[in-house]
Amino acid sequence: GAGVSQSPSNKVTEKGKDVELRCDPISGHTALYWYRQSLGQGLEFLIYFQGNSAPDKSGLPSDRFSAERTGGSVSTLTIQRTQQEDSAVYLCASSDGVANSPLHFGNGTRLTVT
Amino acid sequence: RKEVEQDPGPFNVPEGATVAFNCTYSNSASQSFFWYRQDCRKEPKLLMSVYSSGNEDGRFTAQLNRASQYISLLIRDSKLSDSATYLCVVSFYNQGGKLIFGQGTELSVKP
Numbered sequence: 651g652a653g654v655s656q657s658p659s660n661k662v663t664e665k666g667k668d669v670e671l672r673c674d675p676i677s678g679h680t681a682l683y684w685y686r687q688s689l690g691q692g693l694e695f696l697i698y699f700q701g702n703s704a705p706d707k708s709g710l711p712s713d714r715f716s717a718e719r720t721g722g723s724v725s726t727l728t729i730q731r732t733q734q735e736d737s738a739v740y741l742c743a744s745s746d747g748v749a750n751s752p753l754h755f756g757n758g759t760r761l762t763v764t
Numbered sequence: 765r766k767e768v769e770q771d772p773g774p775f776n777v778p779e780g781a782t783v784a785f786n787c788t789y790s791n792s793a794s795q796s797f798f799w800y801r802q803d804c805r806k807e808p809k810l811l812m813s814v815y816s817s818g819n820e821d822g823r824f825t826a827q828l829n830r831a832s833q834y835i836s837l838l839i840r841d842s843k844l845s846d847s848a849t850y851l852c853v854v855s856f857y858n859q860g861g862k863l864i865f866g867q868g869t870e871l872s873v874k875p
Contacts, residue, residue: 683862685865691867692851692865692866692867692868693808693851693865695862695863695864698863705862706862741807741808750795750813752810752813753800753810753853753863755808756807758807
């Protein structure tokens with residue numbers, strides 16, 4: 651079946667604009683994760699969903715970042731008033747939520763704030 | 765202290781060498797452990813899960829030491845195609861199940 655799908659694959663935006671990133675997980679996967687990866691850096695945890703609820707939002711860098719998930723499926727990550735330091739690859743991953751289940755990643759959205 | 769820490773890289777080794785990576789984690793309640801591989805400008809992909817008794821997959825061996833809170837990855841007979849960044853991943857089920865990645869260790873296998 652289809653893997654994790656993210657859109658857009660690339661996004662260039664001007665500083666101060668809002669952006670919305672979309673993630674469509676593998677069908678039936680209850681757990682959904684957002685990570686951010688800056689060039690040459692590791693993966694920074696942003697937020698995690700189990701179903702539609704987010705048990706852990708501790709990784710969101712500021713109140714400009716928000717995420718939601720509806721219908722236990724598609725998730726959107728919104729960044730308001732983007733700043734240059736928001737430039738990174740935003741990776742979404744899903745799993746079936748069972749202990750020891752691995753993550754399946756999408757190809758990511760490369761965000762560039764000019 | 766970071767929740768998950770890895771050996772600093774890069775590791776530069778010749779083909780055929782054996783190389784080992786370590787990863788330490790801070791939360792004793794951690795329950796699931798994985799090694800992922802990430803190629804340049806690609807998304808991470810699961811290499812192997814790490815089980816309590818240790819496990820092997822071909823040239824790759826993973827070990828878990830709960831008492832000392834570290835996991836390891838051993839690669840035998842390194843191939844050029846093993847060149848990548850290796851990411852240690854730990855779950856924190858007492859924090860709602862989030863999975864935390866280490867910063868990664870870069871491996872470069874040379875002819």
